[in-house]
Amino acid sequence: MTGQKLVSIDVGGKYIHIVEGISKTSGLEINRAVLVNTPVGSYADGRMEDINIIKDAIKTAYLENKIKTKRVAFSTQSTAVITRDLVMPLMKAEELENAVKYEMEQYLPSTQEGYIIEFKINQDFTEDNIKKYKIRTAAMPAGIADAYYKLALALKLKPVALDIHSNSVSKLFAGAFSVNGESFDPDKTYAFIDMGSRTTTVNIIANGKLELSRILSFGGREIDTAVAPQYNLSLEKAEKKKEEIRLDSSSYGSENLQEDEVRHILAQQTAEMQKLFHFHTSRGAGGGIQTIFIYGGGSGLKGLAGFIKSIVNIDVIKIDDLGIIKTKPYMEPGLDHFVNAAAALIRY
Ligand SMILES: Nc1ncnc2c1ncn2[C@@H]1O[C@H](COP(=O)(O)OP(=O)(O)OP(=O)(O)O)[C@@H](O)[C@H]1O
Ligand SMILES: [Mg+2]
Secondary structure, three states, X not given: OOOOXXXXXXXXXXXXXXXXXXXXXXXXXXXXXXXXXXXXXOEEOOEEOOHHHHHHHXXXXXXXXXXXXXXXXXXXXXXXXXXXXXXXXXXXXXXXXXXXXXXXXXXXXXXXXXXXXEXXXXXXXXXXXXXXXXXXXXXXXXXHHHHHHXXXXXXXXXXXXXXXXXXXXXXXXXXXXXXXXXXXXOOOEEEEEEEOOOOEEEEEEEOOEEEEEEEEOOOHHHXXXXXXXXXXXXXXXXXHHHOOOEOOOOOOOOOXXXXXXXXXXXXHHHHHHHHHHHHHHHOOOOOXXXXXXXXXXXXXXXXXXXXXXXXXXXXXXXXXXXXXXXXXXXXXXOHHHHHHHHXXXXXX
16 A cells, blocks of 8 residues: 555546545645635536636645645535445456446436546455456546646646546545544444535445445535525625534524525535435435544534534544654644545555
8 A cells, every 4th residue: 555655636626636645555644725715616516617717726736835746636515426336246356347247338318528437446245156347437538637637737747547536535534533533433333424515415325335425516606696685795705604602502593694595504414414314224225324434625614513413313523634644744734634635545
């Protein structure tokens, strides 16, 4: 697992998250974590609409932070990425690759750009005396992948990988793991929720394996757009004001209308997440969800963990620190913003 120094980049709806570090057998060593604004209109749902201005933003970040590392990995997500769990009989590696592609093609809409198909063997088991594999497969529109390749070349960097967040993050929690100094048993089922600006992604991981990943199309921005007109604020000002909200203090129905509105939106968002927990549990896969972990900028709302817990009745922990990260620089904002990028340092 020990590799060379790597930069990993997660281009999001609001920020470009850049991490420089190295993945060792002992864990991750991060030496830089840089956040820059995603230029307005340059990115949506995994697609970079304007590679050039994203390139300029990353280039500036490289220069200002004196980053020299050429090897770059990207992690992204898009509702256009199609994932499936397939069951295949035991076969040779090359045959398996063809069989997976053939099988996947029936799920893919025919598009001009085509798809890049990748898979990993999640599990092997015996059924009716036949050895089989459980395979997690992802098909990414080729246009999305090409854009990242072009971006790396435009930056004169060496692209080594393009991953999807759900896969990147599941590597962080593949074995026994610790969050904020507390250890967790890998044999249980956990939900990891990435609360971004435009999206909220629910990942359910059981026994270290990703069992469900769903991108919900709402995020922190919903709160800004709902609150801004009430106070006649610009979206930027409303976003700043949001950081003052304390979900854990004043109660519902308080004189603070803004906080009530925020609670209302968050309750709706939580209900959408809860539907996914119920869906997962109803499929009978393993036990119920033991603990929910939240990360992503949107998880920074004060008192959010307790607020979600009061609705879903499951323990909620905001990720501020991860045991797998052995060294990290002072981060402002915190590690919660860099979970996808940090995870993408792990290459195997
Ligand atoms: N302290 C805070 N309190 C509440 N919200 C916050 C705080 N800090 C950042 N946010 C919100 O977090 C969001 C940005 O988070 P993040 O960087 O995870 O998004 P992104 O990855 O760019 O977006 P997406 O994942 O949807 O593509 C914004 O909506 C921002 O307002
Ligand atoms: Mg994000």
